[in-house]
Amino acid sequence: MGRLSGFKYREVVKKLRTFGFVFDRSGTGSHEIWRQLNTGRKITLPHHPGDMKEGTLHAILREAGIEVDAFLNA
Secondary structure (H helix, E strand, O other): OOOOOOOEHHHHHHHHHHOOEEEEEEOOOOEEEEEEOOOOOEEEEEOOOOEOOHHHHHHHHHHHOOOHHHHHHO
């Protein structure tokens, strides 16, 4: 298990909010579009039960421009 494993949707949302992301709109299926207000950057966030896959979370952080260490320390 890596450093990004074991995060649930609610935990990820709480940390993303500290970086200025807010819910923008619903996406297709059980996905949501979140936007960073100061940069306008958009990310797609899956809203699934259970733990988020480590690779998925890593891709979301890359799309958001957030370093893994910064995310873990938020």
